[in-house]
Amino acid sequence: MWTGYNTRIGTHPKEIEQLFARVREYDEDMRELGLHDHELDSSPRLASPWLGAILVLQVMLVYLLLPPILILGYIVNMPVALAVLLVSKKAARKQKDEASLKLVAGAIAFPITWLVVALLVALGNRLLEPIYPEIPGSPLLTGVIAFFLSAASAYLVLNYQRLARQTLRSIRVRLTRIAAKRHSSNCTWNVPNSMTASRSSPKGSLSPADSSRTAAWSTLNEMTCRDSPTIARTC
Numbered sequence: 001m002w003t004g005y006n007t008r009i010g011t012h013p014k015e016i017e018q019l020f021a022r023v024r025e026y027d028e029d030m031r032e033l034g035l036h037d038h039e040l041d042s043s044p045r046l047a048s049p050w051l052g053a054i055l056v057l058q059v060m061l062v063y064l065l066l067p068p069i070l071i072l073g074y075i076v077n078m079p080v081a082l083a084v085l086l087v088s089k090k091a092a093r094k095q096k097d098e099a100s101l102k103l104v105a106g107a108i109a110f111p112i113t114w115l116v117v118a119l120l121v122a123l124g125n126r127l128l129e130p131i132y133p134e135i136p137g138s139p140l141l142t143g144v145i146a147f148f149l150s151a152a153s154a155y156l157v158l159n160y161q162r163l164a165r166q167t168l169r170s171i172r173v174r175l176t177r178i179a180a181k182r183h184s185s186n187c188t189w190n191v192p193n194s195m196t197a198s199r200s201s202p203k204g205s206l207s208p209a210d211s212s213r214t215a216a217w218s219t220l221n222e223m224t225c226r227d228s229p230t231i232a233r234t235c
Contacts, residue, residue, distance in 0.1 A: 062167045
C-alpha cells in the first residue's frame with residue numbers, strides 16, 4: 001500500500017488530495033455516529049433478520065406510538081414546570097438556592113398535578129358513562145392509568161430527544177452496514193505482495209474488515225488501474 005502511495009503522490013498529487021479528503025469525510029461520519037472502525041468489522045451479535053425487525057419496532061415505537069404520550073406530557077407538565085421555574089427564581093435569595101428550590105417544589109407540585117389529572121379523568125369517565133353506555137365504566141382504573149401516564153409522559157418529555165437521536169443513529173448505522181456489505185461483496189482487489197507488506201489478507205484480496213483501509217484501497221486502486229497493470233480489479 002505504501003509503495004503505491006509513494007508512487008502516486010508524485011504522479012497524481014491531486015487525486016491523492018482527494019483520497020485524503022475522502023478519508024477525512026469518513027472519519028467525520030464515524031465520529032458523528034459515535035463509532036470506531038472495529039465496530040463495523042463483525043456481524044451483529046443478533047441475527048440480521050431479528051436485528052432488522054427490532055429496529056423496525058423501535059422506529060414504530062419512537063416515531064409513531066410515543067409522540068401522543070409526549071404531547072400529553074407537554075400539556076400536563078409544561079405549565080407546572082414553568083410555574084416551578086418562576087417561583088424558584090423569585091423565591092431564591094441566592095443563585096445557589098435556586099436549584100434546591102426547584103427540586104423541592106418539583107417533588108411536591110408534579111405528583112399533585114398527576115393526582116389532579118387522574119381525579120379529573122376518573123370524574124370524566126363517570127360523567128360519560130350514562131351518555132355512552134357502550135364504554136365500560138371503571139373510574140378507578142381509568143384514574144390510575146391517567147396518573148401513571150402523566151408521570152411517564154413527564155419522563156418522556158425529558159428523554160424523548162435523546163431517544164429519538166439514538167434511534168436515528170441506529171438507522172444510520174444499519175444503512176451504513178448494509179452499504180458496506182454490498183460494497184465488499186461487489187468488489188475484490190488483487191494486490192501484489194510488494195504493496196501490502198505491512199498488512200495483507202489471505203489470497204491477495206483486500207479484507208473489508210478495516211473500513212478505513214477499504215476506502216483508501218478503493219480510491220488508490222481507481223487511480224492506479226487506469227494506467228497500471230500491477231493492480232487488477234474485478235467488480
